[in-house]
Amino acid sequence: MTGVRVKLPTILRPRAGGEAAVDGTGSTLRDVLRDLESRYPGLTAGVVSDDGGLHRFVNVYVNDEDVRYTGALDTQLRDGDTVSILPAVAGG
Amino acid sequence: MRTFTEDEVVRYARHIILPQIGGEGQRKLLDASVLCIGAGGLGSPIAMYLAAAGVGKIGVVDFDRVDLTNLQRQLLHGTSDVGRSKVESAADTLRELNPGIEVVPHDLVLSSDNAFDVLGPYDIVIDGSDNFPVRYLVNDATQMLGKPLVYGSIYQFEGQATVFLPDREAPCYRCLFPQPPPPGAVPNCAEAGVFGVLPGIVGCIQATEAIKLIVGVGEPLVGRLLIFDALMMDFQTVKIRRDPACPVCGDNPTVTELIDYEQFCGLAPGQAPPEAEHGVAVAAGESA
Numbered sequence: 001m002t003g004v005r006v007k008l009p010t011i012l013r014p015r016a017g018g019e020a021a022v023d024g025t026g027s028t029l030r031d032v033l034r035d036l037e038s039r040y041p042g043l044t045a046g047v048v049s050d051d052g053g054l055h056r057f058v059n060v061y062v063n064d065e066d067v068r069y070t071g072a073l074d075t076q077l078r079d080g081d082t083v084s085i086l087p088a089v090a091g092g
Numbered sequence: 093m094r095t096f097t098e099d100e101v102v103r104y105a106r107h108i109i110l111p112q113i114g115g116e117g118q119r120k121l122l123d124a125s126v127l128c129i130g131a132g133g134l135g136s137p138i139a140m141y142l143a144a145a146g147v148g149k150i151g152v153v154d155f156d157r158v159d160l161t162n163l164q165r166q167l168l169h170g171t172s173d174v175g176r177s178k179v180e181s182a183a184d185t186l187r188e189l190n191p192g193i194e195v196v197p198h199d200l201v202l203s204s205d206n207a208f209d210v211l212g213p214y215d216i217v218i219d220g221s222d223n224f225p226v227r228y229l230v231n232d233a234t235q236m237l238g239k240p241l242v243y244g245s246i247y248q249f250e251g252q253a254t255v256f257l258p259d260r261e262a263p264c265y266r267c268l269f270p271q272p273p274p275p276g277a278v279p280n281c282a283e284a285g286v287f288g289v290l291p292g293i294v295g296c297i298q299a300t301e302a303i304k305l306i307v308g309v310g311e312p313l314v315g316r317l318l319i320f321d322a323l324m325m326d327f328q329t330v331k332i333r334r335d336p337a338c339p340v341c342g343d344n345p346t347v348t349e350l351i352d353y354e355q356f357c358g359l360a361p362g363q364a365p366p367e368a369e370h371g372v373a374v375a376a377g378e379s380a
């Protein structure tokens with residue numbers, strides 16, 4: 001079973017009990033997001049669009065790679081990987 | 093070659109003595125011009141550190157007036173400035189910090205109509221704005237003008253920073269975020285709050301990168317996005333790749349002139365961006 005650490009942006013933390021990072025399991029990014037959604041309902045709505053793809057204003061990184069270049073939701077994960085979710089923000 | 097005045101030799105002594113900057117680097121700073129978009133949370137440390145460093149010409153763009161709620165983080169402005177034009181207040185602060193530089197207040201709403209004229213005279217542009225339409229406008233304009241853009245953005249306790257260069261190899265803001273979130277999806281500072289020190293940290297990173305670009309020292313934050321989390325005190329860098337299909341900097345650009353950025357961001361023409369709490373809205377006629 002592949003276990004990864006998922007870093008959450010502030011805006012998503014209320015949906016994960018206020019945690020800054022949560023553990024997830026799954027061999028692909030899609031599996032991990034499904035796992036998180038099952039335990040924290042509503043958490044991934046801001047990441048995955050209705051048509052099942054990734055939103056274009058939210059980036060997901062596996063370690064330091066943008067998953068748009070590694071297979072998007074099909075990106076393969078390895079045990080110990082860090083997944084980071086990064087929404088576009090505009091404050092200044 | 094420029095010669096330093098006696099005052100300048102003393103004022104910049106701590107820079108000049110650094111081997112990585114030296115007299116040559118300090119001359120480059122004095123000869124440089126930088127435009128700071130926004131005189132708010134990010135714009136404050138950006139403009140103040142650039143002024144202190146002796147950047148010879150600093151432009152500041154903002155249309156807003158100083159509000160009491162700004163003072164929790166916008167150090168360019170003081171209590172007696174409440175109600176004043178932000179760029180006038182900023183200019184006074186910067187001239188007091190360093191009377192030896194030129195400060196140009198641009199008291200205007202940045203738009204597709206004036207962006208080339210406003211940005212054109214400057215070597216480097218720094219984005220300290222507070223809404224998506226202006227961020228896409230400034231990105232596209234700097235790519236088209238061939239100018240470096242030092243990007244920074246904040247939300248509550250989190251910040252992002254990077255440098256976009258106009259060369260063929262480097263990514264731009266649209267490569268990082270091809271589309272803005274739907275209007276209202278991301279609450280603004282007034283709605284969501286912002287940790288006052290946060291823009292200080294992110295703005296200082298932007299000022300650092302601008303100074304490095306001018307002096308030509310170190311490794312610029314290009315192709316890498318710095319992500320900062322103040323609550324966890326976590327700094328992380330991730331890769332930003334240039335998207336060959338990018339409509340602005342890609343192999344076959346489809347956006348070759350400035351567009352309607354309110355429409356691009358899902359806003360009705362003339363409607364103030366929901367994120368605009370201070371500073372820099374796009375297009376004239378809004379009341380912020």
